[in-house]
Amino acid sequence: MIQMKEFTFQYDTGKKPALKNIDLEIHDGDFVGIIGNSGAGKSTLTYAINGIVPHYYPGDFYGSVLVDGMDTVDTAPEQLAVKVGSVFQDVDAQMVATYVEDELLFGMENFGVPKDEIEARLTEALQKTGIPDLRFREIDSLSGGQKQKVAVAAIIALRPDIIVLDEPTGELDPESSDQIFQMLKFLNETYGTTIIVVEQKVGLLCGYAKRLVLLEQGEIILEGPVREVLKNADRMEEIGIHVPRVVSLYKELVQRDLFRGEAPIGLEEAETMVREVLS
Numbered sequence: 001m002i003q004m005k006e007f008t009f010q011y012d013t014g015k016k017p018a019l020k021n022i023d024l025e026i027h028d029g030d031f032v033g034i035i036g037n038s039g040a041g042k043s044t045l046t047y048a049i050n051g052i053v054p055h056y057y058p059g060d061f062y063g064s065v066l067v068d069g070m071d072t073v074d075t076a077p078e079q080l081a082v083k084v085g086s087v088f089q090d091v092d093a094q095m096v097a098t099y100v101e102d103e104l105l106f107g108m109e110n111f112g113v114p115k116d117e118i119e120a121r122l123t124e125a126l127q128k129t130g131i132p133d134l135r136f137r138e139i140d141s142l143s144g145g146q147k148q149k150v151a152v153a154a155i156i157a158l159r160p161d162i163i164v165l166d167e168p169t170g171e172l173d174p175e176s177s178d179q180i181f182q183m184l185k186f187l188n189e190t191y192g193t194t195i196i197v198v199e200q201k202v203g204l205l206c207g208y209a210k211r212l213v214l215l216e217q218g219e220i221i222l223e224g225p226v227r228e229v230l231k232n233a234d235r236m237e238e239i240g241i242h243v244p245r246v247v248s249l250y251k252e253l254v255q256r257d258l259f260r261g262e263a264p265i266g267l268e269e270a271e272t273m274v275r276e277v278l279s
């Protein structure tokens with residue numbers, strides 16, 4: 001479990017706190033989507049979980065962040081990394097190897113994955129991210145989207161209890177983005193992996209996440225089950241968050257008194273809504 005209590009953080013070089021008074025609990029097996037405008041503090045929230053803040057980016061740190069009971073301030077980031085796998089917003093900064101295969105092997109060897117499991121995990125991770133054909137490629141020769149998939153593959157091969165991803169689909173087309181989320185869903189359901197993902201594509205996110213956290217200028221302004229948060233679609237639009245199109249359609253139908261059910265999440269529920277309206 002991750003527990004943030006009255007957590008406030010201001011980077012040493014920052015003029016104001018990047019995060020203010022954050023109270024947040026993320027339970028084992030949860031699937032949490034982090035949304036918010038640029039500069040809202042999404043990346044900083046992920047850094048607080050993997051210990052980058054305050055260990056690599058120092059600053060004024062108030063309150064507490066506990067990961068499985070470990071206080072992140074007193075825990076070395078290397079030790080946290082065993083629990084928390086991270087895919088960073090800047091994937092280039094994340095890559096350590098020259099070849100794709102070595103990128104995955106490096107992590108697994110570092111984390112002491114048993115030798116007889118390595119090949120199976122390598123193959124599964126590449127398969128699940130849809131890049132088995134990239135195994136022997138040079139990382140420098142890959143596109144941004146391909147690198148994102150490699151970064152995700154390298155983390156899932158480690159099977160950490162918690163995976164934090166910061167805009168992992170930023171350079172991916174809709175189909176590949178969906179593939180990444182299906183893979184996260186698989187990990188969440190199969191291994192009970194806790195997933196925390198920053199994502200701009202709110203529509204995509206809502207089809208997979210169980211809970212949403214909306215940050216605005218360093219504060220949590222909405223938090224809860226996806227359906228509950230989406231009830232505030234107007235407020236979200238006001239601050240410039242693009243709500244899923246099915247939610248806009250839902251609002252329209254409710255306004256015209258054509259539909260009375262709950263807001264749909266994902267395409268299947270949207271389809272059910274439309275069928276009901278048409279019938």
Ligand SMILES: Nc1ncnc2c1ncn2[C@@H]1O[C@H](COP(=O)(O)OP(=O)(O)OP(=O)(O)O)[C@@H](O)[C@H]1O
Nearest residue numbers: 011013014018037038039040041042043044045057
């Ligand atoms: N390394 C840093 N040093 C100083 N200030 C920083 C640093 N990283 C982020 N900030 C500041 O902290 C605030 C929150 O930034 P953060 O990167 O967490 O936001 P974000 O929601 O991830 O934004 P984006 O959508 O652009 O990635 C911003 O005001 C930003 O300028």
Ligand SMILES: [Mg+2]
Nearest residue numbers: 042043044089
């Ligand atoms: Mg960011």
